[in-house]
Amino acid sequence: MNAPRQGLFASLLIVSFAFHTFLLVLATTHQLNENRASQGQLMTSQLVTDSISEMEPANTVSLALLADRYATNPSVASIRILNASKQVLATGGQTKTREGEVFVRDALQNEKKVGTVEITLIKPSIGEILRTQWLAIIVSLLIHGLLWLAYRAIARPSRSEFLARINNESRLKHEIQSLTQALEQEKHNAAVAIAQAQKNAQHQPKKEQKPIVLDNSSLALNIQFYDPKQLLDTVNKTVSGPYFNLCQLFLNKTVDLCLQYYKLNSSDITTVQKFDDHGAVISISAEQPNALQCLTMISAVFQLLSDVLYKRYREEKRFVLQTRSAISSSVEAMQLSSVQAAERLVLQLAAKENAVHVPNHLLKDISDHFQLVSLPNPTNVLARHAFMINGMDSEAAELAQSFRTEILKSKQSKAS
Structure with a gap:
């Protein structure tokens, strides 16, 4: 035994x-x-x-x-x-x-x-390290070998325990057979009930599906965290909550400065989603003057702020993630609203990347100040007609840098 x-x-x-x-x-x-x-x-x-x-x-x-x-x-x-x-x-x-x-x-x-x-x-x-520690390794191996021999000697059952275990296994075998028969009966009853429910459902009138309503007159900016290691799932709310609030504060400051520069009202921009695990989304009507330029500048300025925050928090060993953003209009070919299209487009980007998907007549509004390149390896209609923002001219760069500096100075003054 x-x-x-x-x-x-x-x-x-x-x-x-x-x-x-x-x-x-x-x-x-x-x-x-x-x-x-x-x-x-x-x-x-x-x-x-x-x-x-x-x-x-x-x-x-x-x-x-x-x-x-x-x-x-x-x-x-x-x-x-x-x-x-x-x-x-x-x-x-x-x-x-x-x-x-x-x-x-x-x-x-x-x-x-x-x-x-x-x-x-x-x-x-x-x-080399193993060669220097060979004695400790051999001693550990001997100890584990002795534990194995001691277990075989101590844990071996007596004859009476062996016979009791055989009787117990025989009793359990009969109980398992009874439970198996009862389970088969339950499966049969469940199959009969499902068949009856399907038969009744065929005689009920089908509900009409509501058509998808697309918002064809809006542009959406989606900012998401680049988190390939799924770090957000390992952080509790006491850490992620203040970090999301700081990101939202930077976004609000950026929106206010860009609206003021492009002479738009705060009511023209809608906050679809504030910062959480899935990022943030804002939307603006494409019929507003300079709407696309405003969203593109918001994306660029926030990316600069996010880069500063990332470097500083990494030095302080605090939780921080890099970001990516995408601007999109609605995509009728895929039945996507502007918010849905921006959310799907941003998933194809890496850290610190910005992309835009809008009609050609709107691209002219930003092509003079931002360098646009096609997305590599497009896999769908959305990616084929989207462009990555690869840079900006000196005027747009100076404007973005000035906005970033103004926001950081205001934050530092409040902190002091």
Whole structure:
């Protein structure tokens, strides 16, 4: 009689051994990285101190001797001493082809850069780390082997337990047969009920489908987050809520400035959706003068603000995502309203990309200030007639930069 679930316990021991080995390698790698960082900073500082007097004027012989002396350290892969013009003055090291971590420090004399020191320290491979930790790995393997032998000896059932288990399995077998018969009967009754319901549904009059009403006189701007790693699903509301509010604040400020510049009223723009997990959507009537120019400038300015926010929050290790945006009119060929078309178009874009899909007579309003290129690899009617905004002229760029600066200054003043 064997111990129960020997295979499962063996699998758990294998996973445990692999995990223990992984943690051992991870801890060793972390310790070596810290030691290497401290050693690299110390060696570069010492080498700069020793060689700075020989760099200007360059004494290549003394510098070569210094490099060879420091290269005797077994952890050094290569050493390079360069002048201010990035010309190599001296090199050292026995394993120059070996990969490693590079430490660079400038040599400053009287606040003037006279050269640079580069030291590459050897970064041990996984195999080398495993060779240094072979004793700990073997001990872990022996411990897991002893656990396996102990389980086989302790968990093996007695004869009375074995007979009781056989009787229990026989009783369970009869119960399962009874449940199976009852389940088959339930399936038969359910099939009869479904057939009767379908028969009754055929005699009921069919409901008329309402035709899709398309909004042919509006333009929609859809701004979405570029989230290929699905980070939004892992963030709680206490983190995403303030971030969405800040994005909405930037969008509102951008809309106000653009409306004022293009002489439009706040009532001309409709907020279809405020910022949430699916981004934000605003809409404006295409019959308004400069409507497309206003939406395009809003998209460009918000993209600049989003880029600033992304860089700053990344430096502060805070949650942030890049954005993408699309402007579209309705697409009759696909029975899409402007809001639906913009939402579908933006899904084909990557981070920091803007696209536009409007009739040709409206494209003339922005083609003088924005560079338009066709979308690569179009897969449907929407993508074939859409254009990506690839740049803008100096006038539009200066206007967008001024709006961005004004919004950021107003935010900083409120924060202070």
